[in-house]
Amino acid sequence: MSWQLTSADLPDLARGATLLGTGGGGDPYIGKMLVEQVLGDRSITILDPEDLTDDMFVIPTAQMGAPTVMIEKIPAGFEATLALRTLEEHLGRTADATMPIECGGINSMIPLMVAAETGLPVVDADGMGRAFPELSMETFAVYGVHGSPLALAGERGERVIIDTGDDDRQMEWLARGITIRLGGVGHIAEYAMSGADVKRTAVPRTISMALALGRTIRLAREAHRSPFEAIAETLSTTLYPxxxxxxxxxxxxxxxxxxxxxxxxxxxxxxxxxxxxxxxxxxxxxxxxxxxxxxxxxxxxxxxxxxxxxxxxxxxxxxxxxxxxxxxxxxxxxxxxxxxxxxxxxxxxxxxxxxxxxxxxxxxxxxxx
Amino acid sequence: MSWQLTSADLPDLARGATLLGTGGGGDPYIGKMLVEQVLGDRSITILDPEDLTDDMFVIPTAQMGAPTVMIEKIPAGFEATLALRTLEEHLGRTADATMPIECGGINSMIPLMVAAETGLPVVDADGMGRAFPELSMETFAVYGVHGSPLALAGERGERVIIDTGDDDRQMEWLARGITIRLGGVGHIAEYAMSGADVKRTAVPRTISMALALGRTIRLAREAHRSPFEAIAETLSTTLYPxxxxxxxxxxxxxxxxxxxxxxxxxxxxxxxxxxxxxxxxxxxxxxxxxxxxxxxxxxxxxxxxxxxxxxxxxxxxxxxxxxxxxxxxxxxxxxxxxxxxxxxxxxxxxxxxxxxxxxxxxxxxxxxx
Missing domain, CATH: 2.40.390.10 (CV3147-like)
Known part of the structure; x- marks a missing residue:
């Protein structure tokens, strides 16, 4: 079932996304602040993957770079949306929704930033089910959806499109080269796919799981219960039991x-x-x-x-x-x-x-x- | 006046282009062999810049990389044409001609390679009037035509489009990053422009000058005359007196x-x-x-x-x-x-x-x- 996410949800989501970042994924707190600033008192529609029609067109958005650099280099804010628009223009097709490629760390927030800026809904799923360091490490790719063409945007409005066909590792290699030359951080749109592909290749309901994890930790603390029991309880009904x-x-x-x-x-x-x-x-x-x-x-x-x-x-x-x-x-x-x-x-x-x-x-x- | 270039002209052109490479520009002899192989006994139309109509659309093509690597890494042959086609597709417009961005070294040959493959004519002009190491070092850029969007192709069919707006140095920086990750050599199409822009911003008649220089050196040797006097004589009627x-x-x-x-x-x-x-x-x-x-x-x-x-x-x-x-x-x-x-x-x-x-x-x- 689809649902509405508001700024009030963001601190819990950031906590849960940090847990799913397994040590990496970039600090979601900076992303959270950027989303709060743009979103204000509006809300973002989060689409359950099962609610997607097969022919819907989804363009995932993300940030790439070393987490150590991401902390020091705060994005201007427009970059991920610019990457999305660049890919739309290149493909001659408009996205019906965006989606995370990675549910852990800052990439839990980047699609929300795009949603807050564009009004697009966000699909409650991702391609890593956690955080991973490389763009080719995606269930999307494992199950046949490739990352190319990828669009990459820089903070000075630089726009790059990379197409390596089915070779997602070469895509990662070239995009990483650009990201390093942009100072260590780039914003990307990649793995454009249909609703049918999302249902087949994405790890489902990872935004809602991150939110539930962050919330259960907070509520346990407030109730002076063990947050560890709360985590176990929350995960027991997910795909991460x-x-x-x-x-x-x-x-x-x-x-x-x-x-x-x-x-x-x-x-x-x-x-x-x-x-x-x-x-x-x-x-x-x-x-x-x-x-x-x-x-x-x-x-x-x-x-x-x-x-x-x-x-x-x-x-x-x-x-x-x-x-x-x-x-x-x-x-x-x-x-x-x-x-x-x-x-x-x-x-x-x-x-x-x-x-x-x-x-x-x-x-x-x-x-x- | 426009003229026809045949395989018989290539050795002289390569010699002249090496001279204009001022030590760099990449070895044109490898490029020459590739052109000969594709061209066979056909000819290439070389357009004098003054013969261009103002609304003609010209897409220059080139190779980028370190000359030391270019010698060891011979191109598959299709890359520059793939770069041109990628840029055409991106711009939604078909080129009427290609042109060198650099008249010295291997980049004297790359547009001929594209011409031999596609049948396009080549404009007798370039943007460096010699060889330079960076893509931003162009009379095109100096006089208001910018390099972006640039298309870059790799030997495994990788295609990259880079758009840095008016910032040609940032374009060079990012394209160089991709070229390094492709193993040291990339093929590019960039500085797309009108016939009017060619006449305003390009160094004219540098292909014919390179050919004349290479020929005059050879003929002087054959006639046991001083090739140095012949070079001086040939240059005296050019823009390089x-x-x-x-x-x-x-x-x-x-x-x-x-x-x-x-x-x-x-x-x-x-x-x-x-x-x-x-x-x-x-x-x-x-x-x-x-x-x-x-x-x-x-x-x-x-x-x-x-x-x-x-x-x-x-x-x-x-x-x-x-x-x-x-x-x-x-x-x-x-x-x-x-x-x-x-x-x-x-x-x-x-x-x-x-x-x-x-x-x-x-x-x-x-x-x-």
Whole structure:
């Protein structure tokens, strides 16, 4: 069922989107402020994917770049809409709706920004079901919808169209080159598709899930209940039903660098008990990719690895990680459509150069008797 | 007057274009082979700019990249035509002719390649009047025609459109980023313009001048005459009337590196007499930029600095420079439209970070009494 989103929903949505960002995806709070400013007291129509007619035309919109740069380089505001209009003009066809390509992080907000500016509705679905660092890591692509032609807009009104046919990795490679030359951030419109394609290839209801997660954390805090129980309860009725606490401890080391347009690095969370040498190591490329507890893999991409405050459950991004923070690390299962062999080829461990095989978080690291 | 160019003209044209490449511009011999292969025994119509009607539509075509890479990465052949077709489609308008953006080096050949493939005529004019390393260094831009939108094609059929409005430097910056990610070479269509604009902004008759230069050098050799006298005689009736011999000697040092998509470096030519410490230092960025004789500037961009074999006058590119070569270095004056204050801002010394002011080669380095 379609519904209306207002500015009052944005803080909860931002919190939930940060959780689904699994450490990356860019800070949605900056995007939230931009949406609030443009939206005012109006509302945005959020379309349930099942409500789309097959011949509707949907153009997803997003921001691309390293999250570390996105924090420092606040968009002018018009860029994503300019990318959408550029792609419409190129295709000679007007969009009936926009949609996120990524439900985690700032890209939960960019389509709302476009909606607030244009009046277009936003489809409650996305192509990552979380955040991923590359434009080719999309369920859209996995199930046959390609990203090209992609339109990219810069803050000085630069407009670029990239068409690499079926080669989404080459599209990502060229668009990343432009984004780096634009100073580290670009706004894009890509993966234009029909309503039928959305229903077939998108991860459904991820905006409403992000909103529900952010809200349940807030309400639990207000009611002095455990936000962790609230998270588990909320997820139990979604396509992401399994949550595991992977570790509780404090951050004892963070190493990060921005290279080739990505934020890469490692974080160590150690047991609070100083006599224990129990520890969790998390590696990330924009997003958290793999969590090893004392060397053993307990969660791996595409499952979600979320670092949150140990009491409030406030999600912490990789660029927000600081020495001494007391955190919990959650593993959350992803939908089955994100765990198929073809999906794992696009955004599973090997896509990030990891040699460890995918292992579902609900059973990973369980020692066999 | 318009004329027909055949495969028989290509060796002379390549020689002349290498001379006008002033050390850079990419090796035209590879381009020549590609044109010969496609053209066979047909001919290409070369249109004199004065024969264009004002409302004709001209789309220039070219290759971009570092000459050092161009030698190793031979184009598939279809790329420049694909760039032209991509721009036509984007603009919704069909070209009546193509044209070089650069008359020196390989870009003398790329529009001929497009002509051989499509049957389009080629306008006898260009926007650099020589070779320059950047797409924004065009008389077109200096006199009000901008490069955007630019279409860029890659060897795997990648197509990119870049529109930076009036900002030709930003266009160059973004297109260079794509070219680097394509492996160092891209093919482009840009500076689409009317016949009236060609007549107002292009350097006229530079294809026929390159052909005449290459031919006069060959005929002089065949007649055992001095090719240097022949060059001077041929240039005397063009917009490039002044030739000076800047130095005769042998190459004693060459330092070059390929960085940021450009070939940069320095060459030293020393007097053949070992008791003399007379020497000429040439700095280049793809093309030769400045020649200093014993520290004194004797030629500076945009005037032409051409290193040629000391006897045959065969032009030598920066990547062809070798220790011990016996060479003459010629300085050739550029047309007045390339020496105006606005032209010097686009491609004069300061555009290359040189602090020395422009000084016409016909008088540069002359000591005042």
């Amino acid at each position: 399994h949550v595991r606490e992977l570790f509780v401890g404090k951050v004892t080391d963070v190493e990060r660098r921005t290279t080739e347009g990505f934020a890469r690095g490692t974080a160590i969370v150690s047991a609070s008990d100083p006599t224990s040498d129990d520890r969790l190591e998390i590696s990330f490329q924009n997003e958290n990719l793999i969590a090893r507890r004392n060397g053993e893999v307990v969660a791996i991409v595409p499952d979600l690895i979320c670092v949150v405050d140990h009491e409030s459950a406030e999600p912490i991004t990789t660029e927000g990680l600081r020495y001494g923070q007391r955190v919990r690390v959650l593993g959350i299962s992803t939908p089955e459509m994100m765990r198929t062999p073809e999906a794992l080829q696009a955004f599973g461990p090997t896509a990030f150069g990891l040699t460890e095989p995918f292992s579902p978080v609900e059973t990973a690291g369980e020692r066999r008797a | 002044h030739v000076r011999e800047l130095f005769v000697g042998k190459v004693t040092d060459v330092e070059r590196r390929t960085t940021e998509g450009f070939a940069r470096g320095t060459a030293i030519v020393s007097a053949s007499d070992p008791t003399s410490d007379d020497r000429l230092e040439i700095s280049f960025q793809n093309e030769n930029l400045i020649a200093r004789r014993n520290g004194e500037v004797v030629a500076i961009v945009p005037d032409l600095i051409c290193v040629v074999d000391h006897e045959s006058a065969e032009p030598i590119t920066t990547e062809g420079l070798r220790y011990g070569q016996r060479v003459r270095v010629l300085g050739i004056s550029t047309p007045e439209m390339m020496r105006t204050p606005e032209a010097l801002q686009a491609f004069g010394p300061t555009a290359f970070g040189l602090t020395e002011p422009f000084s016409p080669v016909e008088t540069a380095g002359e000591r005042r009494a």
